[in-house]
Structure formats: C-alpha cells, structure tokens
Amino acid sequence: MPDAASSSKLGRDLAFVGGGHGQTNASSTTGLLIDLSWMNSTRILHNVTLGDVKLTTAISYQGGAIWKQVTDYTNGTGFTAVGARVGNVGVGGFSTGGGIGSLAGAYGYAIDRLRALEVVLMSGKVVLATKTNQYSDLFWALQGGGGQFGIVTTFYQEAIPEPRSSEFGIWIVARDSWARARQNTVKFFDSNNDPFSLMYYSLGYYPEHLTSGSLTITMVIVGIRFADPHGQSASPLYSHGNRGNGTRPSGYHTKQKTFNETFSDLLDGLVLKKASRYKLPYGQATELSAPFFPYGYRRGFWGP
Ligand SMILES: Cc1cc2nc3c(=O)[nH]c(=O)nc-3n(C[C@H](O)[C@H](O)[C@H](O)COP(=O)(O)OP(=O)(O)OC[C@H]3O[C@@H](n4cnc5c(N)ncnc54)[C@H](O)[C@@H]3O)c2cc1C
CATH class of the missing domain: 3.30.465.10 (Uridine Diphospho-n-acetylenolpyruvylglucosamine Reductase; domain 3)
Known part of the structure; x- marks a missing residue:
C-alpha cells in the first residue's frame, strides 16, 4: 500500500x-x-x-x-x-x-x-x-x-x-398515467424474479425536439430484457442472498419469460404517448440506453 x-x-x-x-x-x-x-x-x-x-x-x-x-x-x-x-x-x-x-x-x-x-x-x-x-x-x-x-x-x-440478445421497450407515458406508472413500477420491483429483466423510469425535462432545444416534462419508462444464456428465469450464478456461488436455488428452473410476459403488468392501464421496441446484440445495448439514462438534468429512478 x-x-x-x-x-x-x-x-x-x-x-x-x-x-x-x-x-x-x-x-x-x-x-x-x-x-x-x-x-x-x-x-x-x-x-x-x-x-x-x-x-x-x-x-x-x-x-x-x-x-x-x-x-x-x-x-x-x-x-x-x-x-x-x-x-x-x-x-x-x-x-x-x-x-x-x-x-x-x-x-x-x-x-x-x-x-x-x-x-x-x-x-x-x-x-x-x-x-x-x-x-x-x-x-x-x-x-x-x-x-x-x-x-x-x-x-x-x-x-x-454474454446474453444472446437485448430487447428494449421505451415508453413515453401520458401525464394522466404517471401515478399509475409509479404504482406499477413498485409492483414490478416486488414481483420480478428474473435478474436479466429490469426497468427504470425517468421523470424530468427532456428536449421536446432535438433541434428546437425547448424542454418539456416527460415520463419515460425503459424495460430491458437480456436473453439469459441459460434460457432460464434465473441464472445458475444467481440466488437470493447467495449470489455468485454457482448454485441454483430450487424453484428457479422455470423458462425465462418473454419480453411481453415480463412487462405486461408494468404497462397495465397506462396511456402511452409513444412506444418503441428494439432488439439488438448485448454489445450495442449501452449505446441505446445512453440518451435515456436518468442523469444530469433528468431525474430518475432505477430498480434492482
Ligand atoms: C452518464 C453516466 C452514466 C453512469 N452509469 C453508471 C452505471 O451504469 N453504473 C455505475 O456503477 N456507475 C455509473 N456511473 C457512475 C460512474 O461509474 C462513475 O462516475 C465513475 O467514477 C466514472 O469513472 P471514470 O473513469 O469515467 O471517471 P473519472 O472522472 O476519470 O475517474 C473517477 C475517479 O476514478 C479514478 N480512476 C479513473 N481511472 C482509474 C484507474 N484506472 N485506476 C484507479 N483509479 C482510477 C480517478 O482518478 C477519479 O478519482 C455513470 C456516470 C455517468 C456520468
């Protein structure tokens, strides 16, 4: 030292x-x-x-x-x-x-x-x-x-x-649905048991238009699902409270849920102003998430 x-x-x-x-x-x-x-x-x-x-x-x-x-x-x-x-x-x-x-x-x-x-x-x-x-x-x-x-x-x-693929959903939530989106988010954090699927929402000022520079308050929800290389809902390296030791806890042998199955409850009842879906190699996933990452002038919240 x-x-x-x-x-x-x-x-x-x-x-x-x-x-x-x-x-x-x-x-x-x-x-x-x-x-x-x-x-x-x-x-x-x-x-x-x-x-x-x-x-x-x-x-x-x-x-x-x-x-x-x-x-x-x-x-x-x-x-x-x-x-x-x-x-x-x-x-x-x-x-x-x-x-x-x-x-x-x-x-x-x-x-x-x-x-x-x-x-x-x-x-x-x-x-x-x-x-x-x-x-x-x-x-x-x-x-x-x-x-x-x-x-x-x-x-x-x-x-x-390396995950075999990355699927992204980017959803712009209408103002009237913001409260419900927060509730759905909490439920997602409580119920999601797939460590390869995650979401965050970001509420804050986003450029209304890239060239005009004017800002508008926007809620963006991003859902990401990486295809588990093992095809399971939980990796063999993952277990609650016992992470990374290579053991698979009992009850975690179920097939990994699809993107729609994973995020359907999260989107339940929400009015969306815009919805986009992308599927791309894991190696390019960080480029897609960069513009939406809740830093700087944006205020955001990450889940587990
Ligand atoms: C847009 C954005 C997104 C981010 N996303 C994430 C994220 O997803 N997950 C996460 O955990 N964090 C994230 N961060 C936080 C980020 O990990 C920290 O800010 C980190 O310190 C950045 O490291 P850097 O090398 O780029 O920064 P620098 O400012 O270059 O370095 C930060 C500190 O680390 C030291 N340092 C740099 N290189 C070395 C080295 N080789 N050896 C020893 N010390 C070194 C520097 O001396 C300095 O003290 C994010 C930050 C931003 C701005």
Missing part, C-alpha cells in the same frame, strides 16, 4: 483521469494530470494464471478504456464483463467505485467479479494485487475505494456469459 504521505499527494500534486465521468471532480488537480485514455485495450484470456489465481476465462481491460471499447471487443464472442449501463463511462472509476451494470442483478457488481488488478503504486512500483496474495489489502481497498491507492493499469474480471 502507498504510505499516507505519498497518497496525500494525490489530488494536490497529481491526479489521473479515466473516462472522465466522475461527478465529484475526483480526477482534478492543481498539479500534473495523467490521462489514461490511450490505455484502452481489452482481451479475452482463457486458462489464465494471474499470480496465485487461475481462471478459465477472464476479461482484461486497461484502466483508461470506456465501456463501449470493452463491449465492442467482446460483442459476439459469448463472453463479457459486468460493465456500465452507458458506454461512455470509464472502466477506471466504475471498477474501483463499485460498478453497477445492467447484469449486476444476475452476476453481482463489477467489484465482485474482479480477480486481479495490475496497479502502479505512488512509488512507481508495478504490482499485481489479488484477494489472496501479499497485496490483498490493496485489492480489498480498490474494491470500492476509488482512485486513491494507485493507478490500476489493467483490471481482470472473471468472464460472464
């Missing part, structure tokens, strides 16, 4: 920026700023040994990449990593801050999937940290501690199966 004196230089004398999406300006400095964005390659590694860790398949991504670069590489390979819901988020801040992706319900947060980290310490020394080697404290700290312990030059996530 870097000592306290050297780590306190971070931010004052030195900072590093990944995708630049951190909203707290944590990559700001009055000193030297290192831009990691040219370190952006991804690889799929089979039967790999990383220090004291052996993995059947790992996704390695360099610390300056954005998620679109990772999914562009993994698209169609059958393997992927838990990444951000929007493609231009940097892997660096995301993977050291928690990392809640669309597939987190099925496979856990990105930090749960990390198996090794190549890190440049403040001393300049390059180390490989794993959960069980001599840098296990550094590994632990980087699983949520952000960019204060060193620069992660390469992340190694244990690979997950």
Whole structure:
C-alpha cells in the first residue's frame, strides 16, 4: 500500500483521469494530470494464471478504456464483463467505485467479479494485487475505494456469459398515467424474479425536439430484457442472498419469460404517448440506453 504521505499527494500534486465521468471532480488537480485514455485495450484470456489465481476465462481491460471499447471487443464472442449501463463511462472509476451494470442483478457488481488488478503504486512500483496474495489489502481497498491507492493499469474480471440478445421497450407515458406508472413500477420491483429483466423510469425535462432545444416534462419508462444464456428465469450464478456461488436455488428452473410476459403488468392501464421496441446484440445495448439514462438534468429512478 502507498504510505499516507505519498497518497496525500494525490489530488494536490497529481491526479489521473479515466473516462472522465466522475461527478465529484475526483480526477482534478492543481498539479500534473495523467490521462489514461490511450490505455484502452481489452482481451479475452482463457486458462489464465494471474499470480496465485487461475481462471478459465477472464476479461482484461486497461484502466483508461470506456465501456463501449470493452463491449465492442467482446460483442459476439459469448463472453463479457459486468460493465456500465452507458458506454461512455470509464472502466477506471466504475471498477474501483463499485460498478453497477445492467447484469449486476444476475452476476453481482463489477467489484465482485474482479480477480486481479495490475496497479502502479505512488512509488512507481508495478504490482499485481489479488484477494489472496501479499497485496490483498490493496485489492480489498480498490474494491470500492476509488482512485486513491494507485493507478490500476489493467483490471481482470472473471468472464460472464454474454446474453444472446437485448430487447428494449421505451415508453413515453401520458401525464394522466404517471401515478399509475409509479404504482406499477413498485409492483414490478416486488414481483420480478428474473435478474436479466429490469426497468427504470425517468421523470424530468427532456428536449421536446432535438433541434428546437425547448424542454418539456416527460415520463419515460425503459424495460430491458437480456436473453439469459441459460434460457432460464434465473441464472445458475444467481440466488437470493447467495449470489455468485454457482448454485441454483430450487424453484428457479422455470423458462425465462418473454419480453411481453415480463412487462405486461408494468404497462397495465397506462396511456402511452409513444412506444418503441428494439432488439439488438448485448454489445450495442449501452449505446441505446445512453440518451435515456436518468442523469444530469433528468431525474430518475432505477430498480434492482
Ligand atoms: C452518464 C453516466 C452514466 C453512469 N452509469 C453508471 C452505471 O451504469 N453504473 C455505475 O456503477 N456507475 C455509473 N456511473 C457512475 C460512474 O461509474 C462513475 O462516475 C465513475 O467514477 C466514472 O469513472 P471514470 O473513469 O469515467 O471517471 P473519472 O472522472 O476519470 O475517474 C473517477 C475517479 O476514478 C479514478 N480512476 C479513473 N481511472 C482509474 C484507474 N484506472 N485506476 C484507479 N483509479 C482510477 C480517478 O482518478 C477519479 O478519482 C455513470 C456516470 C455517468 C456520468
């Protein structure tokens, strides 16, 4: 671990920026700023040994990449990593801050999937940290501690199966149906047991027209269903309270519901001003969700 004196230089004398999406300006400095964005390659590694860790398949991504670069590489390979819901988020801040992706319900947060980290310490020394080697404290700290312990030059996530497809529904809800939409949302969160299906609604100011620039208050509901690679309503990696240990709880052997079956109750009784449906490869899903992501001037709410 870097000592306290050297780590306190971070931010004052030195900072590093990944995708630049951190909203707290944590990559700001009055000193030297290192831009990691040219370190952006991804690889799929089979039967790999990383220090004291052996993995059947790992996704390695360099610390300056954005998620679109990772999914562009993994698209169609059958393997992927838990990444951000929007493609231009940097892997660096995301993977050291928690990392809640669309597939987190099925496979856990990105930090749960990390198996090794190549890190440049403040001393300049390059180390490989794993959960069980001599840098296990550094590994632990980087699983949520952000960019204060060193620069992660390469992340190694244990690979997950790439969903075979992604289906999106984007529904603009008429004003009179907003209250009902909220109630339906709560019911959906209570009853949905498919970790590959999720929804969010966003209520806020959206451009009325892309060229006019005028804003109007709009409620958008987005429903997303990823085709479970196992064809089941719950992945073998998923169980309530016992996530990621490879066991399938009894009662979870049912076939995954279709898109219409999954979201019919959510849309029940709603008057829609507009409805759109898309089906696309998982690798392109983050591009579709970007314009609707409830950040910035929009106010939104995500479900589990
Ligand atoms: C539009 C949008 C969508 C988002 N979607 C999601 C989402 O779906 N899920 C989610 O969990 N979060 C999401 N976030 C939050 C995002 O994960 C954080 O803002 C994250 O910190 C962004 O990382 P960055 O590398 O792009 O940011 P930066 O501002 O470059 O970095 C943030 C911090 O991480 C440090 N850092 C960057 N790279 C490294 C590295 N290689 N090693 C060590 N430290 C590093 C920086 O020094 C800084 O302290 C979203 C944010 C936005 C703006």
